Amino acid sequence: MRHTIVAGNWKMHKTYSETHTLLDELITKLPSGKEVEVIVAPTFTNLASAVAHLEGTNIQVAAQNVHQAEGGAFTGEISAQMLLSVGVETVIIGHSERRHYFNETDAVLADKVNTALRHNMRVIFCIGEELKDRESKQYLNVIFNQLTDGLFHLSKDQWKNIVIAYEPVWAIGTGETASPEQAQEIHAFIRQEIERKYDKNVAENTSILYGGSVKPSNAKEIFSKPDVDGGLIGGAALVADDFIAIIEAAN
Numbered sequence: 001m002r003h004t005i006v007a008g009n010w011k012m013h014k015t016y017s018e019t020h021t022l023l024d025e026l027i028t029k030l031p032s033g034k035e036v037e038v039i040v041a042p043t044f045t046n047l048a049s050a051v052a053h054l055e056g057t058n059i060q061v062a063a064q065n066v067h068q069a070e071g072g073a074f075t076g077e078i079s080a081q082m083l084l085s086v087g088v089e090t091v092i093i094g095h096s097e098r099r100h101y102f103n104e105t106d107a108v109l110a111d112k113v114n115t116a117l118r119h120n121m122r123v124i125f126c127i128g129e130e131l132k133d134r135e136s137k138q139y140l141n142v143i144f145n146q147l148t149d150g151l152f153h154l155s156k157d158q159w160k161n162i163v164i165a166y167e168p169v170w171a172i173g174t175g176e177t178a179s180p181e182q183a184q185e186i187h188a189f190i191r192q193e194i195e196r197k198y199d200k201n202v203a204e205n206t207s208i209l210y211g212g213s214v215k216p217s218n219a220k221e222i223f224s225k226p227d228v229d230g231g232l233i234g235g236a237a238l239v240a241d242d243f244i245a246i247i248e249a250a251n
């Protein structure tokens with residue numbers, strides 16, 4: 001069964017004390033017992049303490065990246081085993097900022113996915129076109145290639161640990177959102193291509209999140225689309241009331 005998920009990607013924001021202040025606000029204000037799965041992704045230095053802090057709550061913790069190697073001489077990198085050792089079982093892979101600023105290619109991302117899945121982690125895999133791809137009407141090709149190169153080597157069984165986040169690059173941090181219709185078009189396309197490659201069961205059971213300037217004011221309309229199963233939230237996830245309003249909109 002696919003889940004409705006609202007995940008906050010905190011990117012390179014929040015120090016240790018700011019992280020704990022925000023987590024405390026979420027713990028205090030978040031209504032319990034709802035259907036939506038809530039995930040937060042603080043930066044690496046705050047993962048272990050966030051996991052400890054959130055013990056006994058319904059809020060899960062994800063990492064924003066993982067290295068593809070099991071370990072070794074990779075200065076500055078973090079392995080899947082290290083994440084698991086502090087209780088982090090979900091990881092965001094392929095965010096457009098990683099692709100763009102850190103030159104993460106489709107081949108590297110496919111390797112990262114393999115490593116995370118080998119460790120039984122859940123992957124939130126990000127895909128999305130740039131503005132130039134939309135303007136040249138190549139966006140479906142770009143999405144298709146990202147899916148193929150990043151994920152279509154996986155077995156059916158491995159898909160139970162895959163969540164997709166569609167994040168059009170032109171909508172990230174810009175205040176410009178894909179319209180609900182634009183989001184639905186891509187989400188339905190992604191699901192159709194998963195079905196074509198695998199089967200209806202895999203397609204129907206994969207959660208596909210939308211990301212890109214989701215705010216309390218536009219969340220409900222975007223989440224109401226049939227193939228949108230929640231969101232991956234950047235800026236608005238850094239403010240407890242906004243993040244909670246977005247979670248409420250997904251309920």
Ligand SMILES: O=C(CO)COP(=O)(O)O
Pocket residue numbers: 009095167171172173174175211212213214232233234235236
């Ligand atoms: O990149 C995002 C989440 O991963 C979206 O960021 P914004 O919500 O700030 O546009």
